[in-house]
Amino acid sequence: MISESTPLAAVEQAMQALLDDVVPLASESVALGEATGRVLAEAVEATMDVPPFDNSAMDGYALHHSDAGHTLPIIGRVAAGDSPLALERGTCARIFTGGALPEGADCVVMQEKACVTDGHATLPGDVPEGDNVRRRGRDVAQGSQLLGAGMRLDAAALGHLAAQGIDKVQVRCKPRVALLSTGDEIIEPGKPLASGQIYNSNRPMLVALLEGFGADVIHIQHVPDNAEDTRRCLREAALAADIVVSTGGVSVGEEDHVKAALEALGELNLWRLAIRPGKPLALGRLPGGDGQLTRFVGLPGNPVSGYVGAWLFLRPLLGAMQGCTAMAELPRLWATSTFGTSTGPRQHYMRVRLDFSREGIQAHAFTDQNSGVLSSCVGADALAVVPPHSQVAQGDLLECLWLKA
Numbered sequence: 001m002i003s004e005s006t007p008l009a010a011v012e013q014a015m016q017a018l019l020d021d022v023v024p025l026a027s028e029s030v031a032l033g034e035a036t037g038r039v040l041a042e043a044v045e046a047t048m049d050v051p052p053f054d055n056s057a058m059d060g061y062a063l064h065h066s067d068a069g070h071t072l073p074i075i076g077r078v079a080a081g082d083s084p085l086a087l088e089r090g091t092c093a094r095i096f097t098g099g100a101l102p103e104g105a106d107c108v109v110m111q112e113k114a115c116v117t118d119g120h121a122t123l124p125g126d127v128p129e130g131d132n133v134r135r136r137g138r139d140v141a142q143g144s145q146l147l148g149a150g151m152r153l154d155a156a157a158l159g160h161l162a163a164q165g166i167d168k169v170q171v172r173c174k175p176r177v178a179l180l181s182t183g184d185e186i187i188e189p190g191k192p193l194a195s196g197q198i199y200n201s202n203r204p205m206l207v208a209l210l211e212g213f214g215a216d217v218i219h220i221q222h223v224p225d226n227a228e229d230t231r232r233c234l235r236e237a238a239l240a241a242d243i244v245v246s247t248g249g250v251s252v253g254e255e256d257h258v259k260a261a262l263e264a265l266g267e268l269n270l271w272r273l274a275i276r277p278g279k280p281l282a283l284g285r286l287p288g289g290d291g292q293l294t295r296f297v298g299l300p301g302n303p304v305s306g307y308v309g310a311w312l313f314l315r316p317l318l319g320a321m322q323g324c325t326a327m328a329e330l331p332r333l334w335a336t337s338t339f340g341t342s343t344g345p346r347q348h349y350m351r352v353r354l355d356f357s358r359e360g361i362q363a364h365a366f367t368d369q370n371s372g373v374l375s376s377c378v379g380a381d382a383l384a385v386v387p388p389h390s391q392v393a394q395g396d397l398l399e400c401l402w403l404k405a
């Protein structure tokens with residue numbers, strides 16, 4: 001039984017509880033145009049050479065290198081898309097960038113270096129074999145692995161697939177996420193605020209983060225601050241989702257019902273972490289619709305706690321469900337601190353802006369690091385990790401988790 005007297009858990013324990021038993025979701029075939037950010041479910045093998053034929057890298061004249069230094073008759077013309085022609089020794093062909101190299105030619109002289117009169121080109125001497133020629137298979141060799149399983153498809157990877165003529169890819173299904181906002185004080189933007197109420201800043205922020213991590217946010221709901229509604233909303237949310245994420249209501253006050261609802265409906269695996277911000281994080285499982293257990297991540301209500309918690313916990317969980325190992329950890333870099341600070345028992349994830357220069361990287365902390373101050377996340381490049389019970393002085397090296405990956 002996890003209670004207020006249970007010592008605060010470390011991040012490593014939370015990661016274990018979070019990722020325990022997670023297996024990648026099923027896969028589906030999607031059109032290449034819809035595949036940005038999706039994760040490959042299987043490796044893709046190259047079925048053809050790229051480029052598929054030797055071709056010219058320049059607009060100019062194709063010849064055999066042994067004919068360099070001579071004046072040659074121009075016997076043909078090859079634009080990109082034309083079928084290749086054949087060249088006899090002692091002749092050359094007009095060729096354009098991307099045009100198929102004629103049989104018998106082995107180099108291209110760019111037009112700026114040729115002198116053309118009366119259908120003849122005078123070409124410079126000493127043109128090496130292969131000059132300005134893009135060889136067949138130089139980029140990709142048929143039979144080689146084009147992309148590995150678990151790769152998140154970015155712009156270059158999509159281009160690489162298209163160059164093979166591929167128009168559909170087998171990718172992991174998007175994890176379906178239900179997002180609940182708890183709190184009687186929380187009002188949606190666009191509606192008037194009564195006194196004591198605040199706008200729901202967590203919702204659009206988390207939808208954007210979740211979608212950026214590859215999720216399909218299928219269910220969004222507001223949860224009133226009472227035990228019965230909290231149980232009902234959690235139960236309903238878990239039916240169709242792979243993950244239920246909630247914000248708020250997870251601390252120790254009598255208006256905080258999430259932990260108790262989770263314990264009543266499913267299981268609480270971990271509660272309260274030695275981190276700042278985000279101490280009252282709750283991890284567990286809820287009964288899903290198909291007899292499976294749906295993962296539950298209860299983020300604290302403070303917007304900065306939600307923001308940091310999403311990067312630290314939701315990103316690796318969504319990565320694991322999509323079979324993407326690159327999402328398991330945020331990229332780390334080391335930066336020189338421009339500030340001093342000290343920590344108590346909780347590891348501090350400070351929002352910093354990084355300056356890159358020839359001298360190295362400098363980390364500037366946002367002045368107010370309180371977990372209610374969302375402006376500390378706006379424009380933050382990284383989270384500087386300050387371990388528990390430690391001191392940081394100006395000039396010290398700080399480990400930073402890069403948020404722009």
Ligand SMILES: Nc1nc2c(c(=O)[nH]1)N[C@H]1C(S)=C(S)[C@@H](COP(=O)(O)OP(=O)(O)OC[C@H]3O[C@@H](n4cnc5c(N)ncnc54)[C@H](O)[C@@H]3O)O[C@H]1N2
Pocket residue numbers: 181182183185186198199200201202203247248249250251252253256277278279280299300301302303305371
């Ligand atoms: N006696 C104690 N009190 C608190 C403790 C503690 O250990 N002992 N922990 C504090 C810490 S640390 C945090 S973090 C907060 C988190 O509490 P909850 O997760 O229960 O969150 P709420 O109380 O519901 O909300 C906290 C704060 O955030 C605002 N909020 C909530 N949802 C949203 C939203 N969707 N958009 C914008 N702002 C939101 C809410 O109004 C509160 O101001 O508990 C401390 N208390």
Ligand code: MOO
Pocket residue numbers: 275276277278279280300302304305371372
């Ligand atoms: O752990 Mo809480 O997020 O600091 O305010």
